[in-house]
């Protein structure tokens with residue numbers, strides 16, 4: 129079946145991970161629409177060009193998505209493939225999420241050089257990680273570790289680990305597995321220790337709002353279980369952020385009788401305070417669960433953390 133009488137253009141960043149994910153999307157779409165022609169167009173984004181500044185300092189909101197979004201609004205590409213966790217909760221006017229694809233392993237992993245697990249790292253070991261979310265949660269179990277900012281795409285981070293002689297780095301399992309580096313992983317970090325980023329492990333496809341033909345094609349890749357969980361996670365994030373960057377971890381998990389449990393954590397900017405809780409409800413009220421958990425976290429102490437975050441990073 130040919131859906132559209134021209135090639136559909138799939139937009140992507142040009143990092144190895146983005147290209148892997150985009151080729152995966154292309155294969156999945158081609159299998160469902162064998163007669164339709166698809167093309168890939170790779171675009172360099174600001175996030176790919178700035179490699180040396182700690183992400184927390186420049187703020188990563190939209191850093192990896194903006195150029196692609198402009199290309200979509202100008203009709204140069206028909207969709208943009210992202211790691212869903214890099215896609216802001218508030219999209220520019222005229223754009224929407226067309227699919228949340230089936231989730232890969234959502235956990236963070238340790239790639240250890242001098243030890244295999246967090247517990248086995250020597251006192252004061254130096255470990256690379258790019259996110260406050262990871263730092264604050266890891267400090268909770270290993271306050272002695274020296275957690276260093278390490279930026280760049282996955283290849284760059286692996287190289288920096290060697291160059292800077294770090295004891296290990298923490299990355300998302302999904303990216304490492306997609307690049308075929310499963311054998312480098314020395315520990316899958318349990319979600320009880322470290323909640324992942326909102327949307328971690330899922331590929332999100334952004335499309336033009338109101339482009340019905342593209343929405344039908346892309347919608348074929350939406351994975352309902354993944355989408356319900358991540359809808360709850362994104363609602364939590366959107367409520368807590370109020371438009372600025374906050375270190376948040378979240379994980380939605382489906383249970384019996386269509387229940388959905390949403391776990392969430394908010395961390396202070398110095399990473400030394402965290403606030404964590406969970407709510408359970410019916411999966412059909414995923415967004416509402418996100419709002420409820422936000423209220424609970426705020427009542428538990430997240431309000432103080434958020435106030436400080438807004439003073440420092442939101443303007």
Ligand SMILES: NCc1[nH]cc(CCC(=O)O)c1CC(=O)O
Pocket residue numbers: 211212213214298299300301302303304327328329330331
């Ligand atoms: N922030 C960069 C980024 N965006 C998506 C992934 C991995 C894939 C995923 O989490 O879905 C990564 C690398 C990492 O955090 O280790």
